[in-house]
Amino acid sequence: MNIIVADHYEALSKEAAKIIEEQLQTKLGSVLGLATGSTPLGLYEELIQGHRERDVSYKHVHTLNLDEYVGLDKHHPQSYHVFMNKRLFNHINIPLKQTHIPSGDASSLLDECKRYELVIDEVGPPDIQVLGIGQNGHIGFNEPGSSFAGITHITELAHSTREANARFFSSPEDVPTHAITMGIKSILKSKHILLLASGAKKAAAIQRLLTGEANEAFPASALYGHPNVTLIVDKEAYKEM
Numbered sequence: 001m002n003i004i005v006a007d008h009y010e011a012l013s014k015e016a017a018k019i020i021e022e023q024l025q026t027k028l029g030s031v032l033g034l035a036t037g038s039t040p041l042g043l044y045e046e047l048i049q050g051h052r053e054r055d056v057s058y059k060h061v062h063t064l065n066l067d068e069y070v071g072l073d074k075h076h077p078q079s080y081h082v083f084m085n086k087r088l089f090n091h092i093n094i095p096l097k098q099t100h101i102p103s104g105d106a107s108s109l110l111d112e113c114k115r116y117e118l119v120i121d122e123v124g125p126p127d128i129q130v131l132g133i134g135q136n137g138h139i140g141f142n143e144p145g146s147s148f149a150g151i152t153h154i155t156e157l158a159h160s161t162r163e164a165n166a167r168f169f170s171s172p173e174d175v176p177t178h179a180i181t182m183g184i185k186s187i188l189k190s191k192h193i194l195l196l197a198s199g200a201k202k203a204a205a206i207q208r209l210l211t212g213e214a215n216e217a218f219p220a221s222a223l224y225g226h227p228n229v230t231l232i233v234d235k236e237a238y239k240e241m
């Protein structure tokens, strides 16, 4: 695992954007695996700036998002569809048909999981997959105990994950109980994984990631099995080292 320790969140976001923009220069039709949550927001702002100021183009890029809440339609303000449109897609020149996010309100969620796995195989694998990490080590919405052999599936969110994400909803009870997420096996298909972690709340998870062993109780440890992972962490998240 390559480790980049950035001084602060802004520097972390710039480092991540640099790696992504280099990838886009290397291959016109690059495939980007994208994540939601607070951590990649600075990266997305940098990418928007790169598009506006340095003409970085997304015309031929395809994106694959990790996950979506079950039960929220794509216009729900807290859906990851709205998140991605608002935070990135509406501000760059990517054709929306080249962006892919699982549907959390499909009439058959099982069929949606199968469909999305086919999309990953057709469009992907991502040249770069951006990942955040939950305080309990979750990646995407693969909670502790998720199989490392898992593909796209429906998952029940851990209580701590619902609590952590309650800040985005008007009340904690509004946080969906389930999500549709790429499985760990699907995530590991990516050619290069960019794991971002910022802030003291992530320090324990990062310490565990860097000192532990591969174990399904700690989903991020599945990354030990991947040959090309870059961890970009700020000093706050790295401080217990």
Ligand code: GLP
Residues within 6 Å of the ligand: 035, 036, 037, 038, 039, 040, 066, 067, 131, 132, 133, 134, 135, 139, 140, 141, 161, 165
């Ligand atoms: C969310 C997302 C993950 C994200 C993680 C951390 O629930 N499903 O993809 O990486 O939790 O979120 P944050 O970056 O807000 O700490």
